[in-house]
Amino acid sequence: DIQMTQSPSSLSASVGDRVTITCRASQSISNSLNWYQEKPGKAPKLLIYVASSLQSGVPSRFSGSGSGTDFTLTISSLQPEDFATYYCQQSYSTPYTFGQGTKLEIK
């Protein structure tokens, strides 16, 4: 199985901050990397697919980059509704695997 490792596991930030979350794959996955946002009691929401494509309806302050083994999710200017947990997921090969999550908290 391909292991996905996110860093940091948790992060405190303020409204307006620029935030970057990193995801590393245990082997090359080309650009087969997706990012999801999860809020308590809600289903995960797709933000970014194939590393850098913004899902329809997702604010442009979210962006993704990377290829191979190293990927990043960037939020350019944090908004109150962005405080949530973020997961990366590889879809290069089954079993599709998720990172352990990054919890973004208000400072």
Place this chain on the structure above:
Amino acid sequence: QVQLQESGPGLVKPSGTLSLTCAVSGGSFSTSNWWSWVRQPPGKGLEWIGEIYHSGSTNNNPSLKSRVTMSVDKSKNQFSLKLSSVTAADTAVYYCARGYCSGTGCYLDYWGQGTLVTVSS
């Protein structure tokens, strides 16, 4: 707008079989999508369980060994999950989701709201 809704018992006894169904509405079921199951134990991260194509082809997570059975009922626009020999470790929120594959990759773009299944006697 595609919508998915999970249904099934919220409590299953140890060694029993967990059975869930996901009803799909607002879109064509028999298109090039993989219909997926993902679970999340309380306080933990997401685990991909498996996926089924409208033709019935499946991909499963080997970590669940041969305990997983998935099926699709195109006439009802729904797909199902069975997980046998459950233990407390299978207690989780279970999500169904649509897996969409384009030429550049696959991703889960629509999700059900999730249903908590507790394994307990």
